[in-house]
Amino acid sequence: MMTTVVGDAVDRARLAVALLDRLEQVTSEHEDQLIRLAELRHARSAHAADTAESSGNATDIDNEEKVARSLEHRRDQIIKALARLRDGTYGTCAACRQPIAPERLLASPAATHCVMCQSAAERRMR
Numbered sequence: 565m566m567t568t569v570v571g572d573a574v575d576r577a578r579l580a581v582a583l584l585d586r587l588e589q590v591t592s593e594h595e596d597q598l599i600r601l602a603e604l605r606h607a608r609s610a611h612a613a614d615t616a617e618s619s620g621n622a623t624d625i626d627n628e629e630k631v632a633r634s635l636e637h638r639r640d641q642i643i644k645a646l647a648r649l650r651d652g653t654y655g656t657c658a659a660c661r662q663p664i665a666p667e668r669l670l671a672s673p674a675a676t677h678c679v680m681c682q683s684a685a686e687r688r689m690r
């Protein structure tokens with residue numbers, strides 16, 4: 565089987581669809597998360613007098629805020645990927661300038677490095 569390059573119009577269209585799908589999913593997860601946070605904050609202020617319970621709630625809110633931030637980060641990465649897809653720089657490894665395999669991009673649309681450079685970077689980080 566021949567490996568197709570992302571420059572291929574069909575692949576670009578498939579990737580755009582995959583990215584938009586992912587964006588929609590992450591955006592709605594983020595919205596759900598913000599609602600959950602608002603409910604937690606509300607519950608916490610309603611029970612502010614019960615000190616035993618409110619200390620537990622503070623940790624919950626911290627954790628939920630972390631989840632919200634990481635969803636926000638993922639959403640930003642997808643938006644940046646869509647911008648790169650538009651200007652034609654999407655799907656090129658930021659380190660070695662080789663095309664990133666479309667299969668990898670479909671699996672993780674925000675990837676900026678090919679598998680080889682990514683695993684090399686991960687090895688350096690350890």
Ligand SMILES: [Zn+2]
Pocket residue numbers: 657658659660661662677678679680681682
């Ligand atoms: Zn690379």
